[in-house]
Amino acid sequence: MNLGSRPGLFSRLFTALVFIFLYAPIFLLIIFSFNAGNSNSVWHGFSLHWYGELFQDRLIMGGVYTTLLVSLLATAIATVAGTFAAIGFYNMRRRWREPLMVINEIPMINADIVTGVSLCLFFVAAFAAWNGFVTWMEQTYRLTAPRLELGFATLLIAHISFNIPYVVLAIMPKLRQMDKNLIDAAQDLGCTWMQAFWKVVVPEIKPGIVNGMLIAFTMSVDDFVISYFTAGPKTSTLAMVIYSMTKKRVTPKINAVSTLLFGAVLLLLIVVNVRQARQEKAAAKVRRR
Amino acid sequence: MRNKLSWFSAPYVVWMALFTVAPVILVVIYAFTAVPPAEGFTLDNFLRMKEFAVVFARSFRLALIATFICLLIGYPLSYFLAKEGPSFQKIAMVLIMLPMWMNFLLRTYAWMSILENNGFLNRMFAALGIIDLGNLINGGLNSLCASLNEGVLAWLNARLGTALLLSTDRATDMTYFRMLYTQGAVVLGMVYNYLPFMILPIYSVIIKLDNSLLEAARDLGASSARVFRKVIFPLSLPGVLSGVTMVFVPSVSTFAISKMLGGGTKLLLGDLIELQFLGGAYNPYLGSAISLVMMVIVVVCMYVMNRFGEGEEQAVVL
Amino acid sequence: MKKLFALTLALAVMVGLLAGCAMDDDKREVNICSWGEYIDESLITQFEEETGIKVNYQTTDSNETLYNLLETTGWGGFDVIVPSDYMISQLIEEDRLAELNYDNIPNFEKIDDRFKNLPYDPENKYTVPYTWGTLGIIYNTQRVTEPVTWDLMFDAEHAGDVLMIRNSRDAFGLALMSLGYSVNTTDEEEIRQAYEKVAQANRDGVYQAFVMDEVFQLMESGSAAVATYYAGDYLSMLESNPDLAYVVPEEGSNWFVDAMCVLKNAKNKTEAEEWINFLCSTEASLANMDYIWYASPNTEALEKYPEYYEETYGEPLDMELYEIMAAPQEVLDRCEAYLVLPADIRALYNDLWTQMGIN
Numbered sequence A: 001m002n003l004g005s006r007p008g009l010f011s012r013l014f015t016a017l018v019f020i021f022l023y024a025p026i027f028l029l030i031i032f033s034f035n036a037g038n039s040n041s042v043w044h045g046f047s048l049h050w051y052g053e054l055f056q057d058r059l060i061m062g063g064v065y066t067t068l069l070v071s072l073l074a075t076a077i078a079t080v081a082g083t084f085a086a087i088g089f090y091n092m093r094r095r096w097r098e099p100l101m102v103i104n105e106i107p108m109i110n111a112d113i114v115t116g117v118s119l120c121l122f123f124v125a126a127f128a129a130w131n132g133f134v135t136w137m138e139q140t141y142r143l144t145a146p147r148l149e150l151g152f153a154t155l156l157i158a159h160i161s162f163n164i165p166y167v168v169l170a171i172m173p174k175l176r177q178m179d180k181n182l183i184d185a186a187q188d189l190g191c192t193w194m195q196a197f198w199k200v201v202v203p204e205i206k207p208g209i210v211n212g213m214l215i216a217f218t219m220s221v222d223d224f225v226i227s228y229f230t231a232g233p234k235t236s237t238l239a240m241v242i243y244s245m246t247k248k249r250v251t252p253k254i255n256a257v258s259t260l261l262f263g264a265v266l267l268l269l270i271v272v273n274v275r276q277a278r279q280e281k282a283a284a285k286v287r288r289r
Numbered sequence B: 001m002r003n004k005l006s007w008f009s010a011p012y013v014v015w016m017a018l019f020t021v022a023p024v025i026l027v028v029i030y031a032f033t034a035v036p037p038a039e040g041f042t043l044d045n046f047l048r049m050k051e052f053a054v055v056f057a058r059s060f061r062l063a064l065i066a067t068f069i070c071l072l073i074g075y076p077l078s079y080f081l082a083k084e085g086p087s088f089q090k091i092a093m094v095l096i097m098l099p100m101w102m103n104f105l106l107r108t109y110a111w112m113s114i115l116e117n118n119g120f121l122n123r124m125f126a127a128l129g130i131i132d133l134g135n136l137i138n139g140g141l142n143s144l145c146a147s148l149n150e151g152v153l154a155w156l157n158a159r160l161g162t163a164l165l166l167s168t169d170r171a172t173d174m175t176y177f178r179m180l181y182t183q184g185a186v187v188l189g190m191v192y193n194y195l196p197f198m199i200l201p202i203y204s205v206i207i208k209l210d211n212s213l214l215e216a217a218r219d220l221g222a223s224s225a226r227v228f229r230k231v232i233f234p235l236s237l238p239g240v241l242s243g244v245t246m247v248f249v250p251s252v253s254t255f256a257i258s259k260m261l262g263g264g265t266k267l268l269l270g271d272l273i274e275l276q277f278l279g280g281a282y283n284p285y286l287g288s289a290i291s292l293v294m295m296v297i298v299v300v301c302m303y304v305m306n307r308f309g310e311g312e313e314q315a316v317v318l
Numbered sequence C: 001m002k003k004l005f006a007l008t009l010a011l012a013v014m015v016g017l018l019a020g021c022a023m024d025d026d027k028r029e030v031n032i033c034s035w036g037e038y039i040d041e042s043l044i045t046q047f048e049e050e051t052g053i054k055v056n057y058q059t060t061d062s063n064e065t066l067y068n069l070l071e072t073t074g075w076g077g078f079d080v081i082v083p084s085d086y087m088i089s090q091l092i093e094e095d096r097l098a099e100l101n102y103d104n105i106p107n108f109e110k111i112d113d114r115f116k117n118l119p120y121d122p123e124n125k126y127t128v129p130y131t132w133g134t135l136g137i138i139y140n141t142q143r144v145t146e147p148v149t150w151d152l153m154f155d156a157e158h159a160g161d162v163l164m165i166r167n168s169r170d171a172f173g174l175a176l177m178s179l180g181y182s183v184n185t186t187d188e189e190e191i192r193q194a195y196e197k198v199a200q201a202n203r204d205g206v207y208q209a210f211v212m213d214e215v216f217q218l219m220e221s222g223s224a225a226v227a228t229y230y231a232g233d234y235l236s237m238l239e240s241n242p243d244l245a246y247v248v249p250e251e252g253s254n255w256f257v258d259a260m261c262v263l264k265n266a267k268n269k270t271e272a273e274e275w276i277n278f279l280c281s282t283e284a285s286l287a288n289m290d291y292i293w294y295a296s297p298n299t300e301a302l303e304k305y306p307e308y309y310e311e312t313y314g315e316p317l318d319m320e321l322y323e324i325m326a327a328p329q330e331v332l333d334r335c336e337a338y339l340v341l342p343a344d345i346r347a348l349y350n351d352l353w354t355q356m357g358i359n
Helices: A009-032 A049-056 A058-090 A094-109 A112-141 A152-177 A180-186 A193-222 A227-228 A237-247 A253-288 B004-033 B044-085 B087-102 B106-115 B122-128 B132-162 B183-205 B211-219 B225-251 B256-262 B267-276 B283-307 C002-022 C044-051 C063-072 C086-094 C106-112 C150-154 C168-178 C188-203 C215-219 C229-238 C270-282 C281-290 C300-312 C318-323 C329-333 C341-356
Strands: C027-037 C054-060 C125-140 C164-166 C207-211 C226-231 C244-247 C254-260
Touching: A009 B044, A009 B087, A009 B106, A009 B183, A049 A058, A049 A253, A049 C164, A058 A112, A058 A193, A058 A237, A058 A253, A058 B004, A058 C054, A094 A152, A094 B004, A094 B283, A094 C054, A112 A227, A112 B004, A152 A193, A152 A227, A152 A237, A152 B004, A152 C329, A180 A193, A193 B004, A193 B087, A193 C164, A193 C318, A227 A237, A227 B256, A237 A253, A237 B106, A237 B225, A253 C044, B004 B283, B004 C164, B044 B087, B044 B183, B044 B225, B044 B267, B044 B283, B087 B106, B106 B122, B106 B183, B106 B256, B122 B132, B132 B225, B183 B225, B183 B256, B211 B225, B225 B283, B256 B267, B267 B283, B267 C341, C027 C164, C027 C270, C044 C054, C044 C270, C054 C063, C063 C168, C063 C329, C086 C254, C106 C270, C106 C300, C125 C168, C125 C270, C125 C341, C150 C164, C150 C168, C150 C188, C150 C226, C164 C168, C164 C188, C164 C215, C168 C188, C168 C254, C168 C341, C207 C215, C215 C226, C215 C229, C226 C229, C229 C244, C229 C318, C254 C270, C270 C281, C318 C341
Parallel strands: C027 C054, C164 C207, C164 C226
Antiparallel strands: C125 C226, C125 C244, C125 C254
């Protein structure tokens, strides 16, 4: 898009200042992860001491692991479920679609804390009912079943629940852009409707799916509030570990884990972008021939 | 065919009924339930809401300030970025997203040690003599006010029978600026955390503006300021609205930021709710009622704003 | 797209498998919820190595938050908790605790008789004491020169330099003491006066923040000058900031016992008892005392500690510090233990505590 004149000195300066604002705290965090002392403001010399401590710390490592697992699983499940849901909604009569789309947006409109609290109340109430039922069965029929409590499963359900709406919303516009006759054409040419779905619809909306998946992952990794209310007392995501750590003596172990996370994300981004650039170049070459 | 494909959404509809609708209904039920040992339906939890009017006002004020600052920074930035070359834009967008992949608590934590009384900024200020300068300025202001008090104001007071006095007790022995555990720190935390939510929707709307419209405006002799005012800005409004909601809603309901940067001496809505569930004062009925009121206010605000935005297709999520 | 999706799935499966290998499902485990900075963490590893029981150790910050966490999450999840005296009474009253099998806790006999059959558990069926100590004022001697009484917690002279404790029982308790009332009063008027005193100071900007374990960072770095906290934690802070001092005010204070209990819903009761027994041993008590600076109720450990300190650090223990950790009888005599409050007063505490931050 052409907005007219090229950016001037002022706009460049402004952009630079915003990026400094965004990154200065992160870089300070990173620098002080190499501090020999346990301060975030006074430099005591270079050391990798805190990284050693970090790998010893089971709470933090457990948190990193839980965060990764729940984000990846929730992203995968939400992407599949969201794709199917979006296609379903799109093919529905308007009368049905509109109210369902409104309900779909509830977790996005609601503040995180409301979503978290409501899910927490729901799980606890449902589990209390179930556990009461189990006790009753044990007493009367000597049958037993596992008792349920908040934990990784509820955390995962919560993450999937707030991820799917983003996936649906990312895919919907792509469905609208799609030529409505495509599916019919495919079927006329002998596709079953399943084949029509896989060979025609999915490739058409691919960019939307990828976009939704990225948003879902970002939301999962970034979440603290909903996890805090649904993970139960025993499971902790990294954010929850950090939250409880900031209530204690601050340790540069947190800086070390930030540095590693930052490094990992940066590396991933670079790899993805370099690959993309290469593919584009290759594609350009093919076209020239 | 169409009907068959519509069944694809059946599992998700069941899922929504269980994990979206049922929990919200449960919050409503809790909000209208009396606190044990009393039982049954009650409106008491809502009648108590006026006690918390101050908290509602404070939360909305801070969130509005934060949203406004985000807009003030985010809009120009998005506009400037859209003018840059494509590779510059791509890198810039990645850089804006990147902090979000580090978790928002880490971003908030980073500010804690920067803003502390003996933290990084105060040490820098001390080393650069800025704190001494502050003391000096305060001292100067004090003596200026003192002389004004003795001169002009004494004369005025004598004439008008008033007792106007300027304060002369500004601190001149500061060894640090108090930044952590202030409301300013809370707003800073909100702006820092949620700025990307403002930039991304605005940027993605501006970048998709129809070129021919802009060219037409220019061909018809509009100056660039006029093009911006009459074409670009109105067309980017959906992005602005979407950004405003995406910053305002998490800001108004945050509890982690206010706890970490605000010190808990003045509660926000989020703190108040958290306090009733996992904090120091257990009362899920009251907590649900507060959540419900907040939910309603937010939904009404958004409805009004969307009407104002003339039912534009929900801009873009990110 | 397919590749990206496959990558995500593959990563998830990989992370899952990694964990699957790391933790067997049949492995014995015990889930503990304690306070922050409240154990020598090497003891956890030692226990795991000796017994093969996996320890899942979480922390929360006050008795009230612990109770709310359990109540909100439906009383599942944890086996061992370490609440204070008055909270234990409440939990027993509500039938939340399991009776212990003291045959599995032979080390219980090493506990000093002073700490057995206390009012919160008169027949000693549910609890094994973990630590005890006093509540007092920690202040920075560079910035506070006046005599230290509870009034210092409300002193506008130090506006912005005072840290108030973030739990209703201690915060209202210290206000009650400064007003000359009992910490266990059930007189609504007295409690409201205490609330008003704290709330007024908060409105006047006396408090920099309401804190629990954040107090370490803020007092050690000198960011705040006055705080109310526990004796053991003061001694920890002293290691990083020698300017700090601790006083149990003359008007009196609170002395507490934190005891280990097992929840009624606990899934790992035998493992829980094994853990409790392990922490009662003299060696563990000594190591713990040295690390967290809270006095142990283990008679032998308490007596031996000065000796242990000299052996470990090659210098004698300052007896003044020892007396702060293990308060002598004359200090305890002017202290009062918290008793459980009736349900309506607890509700009042909760309501007032909610109102505190409104101003």
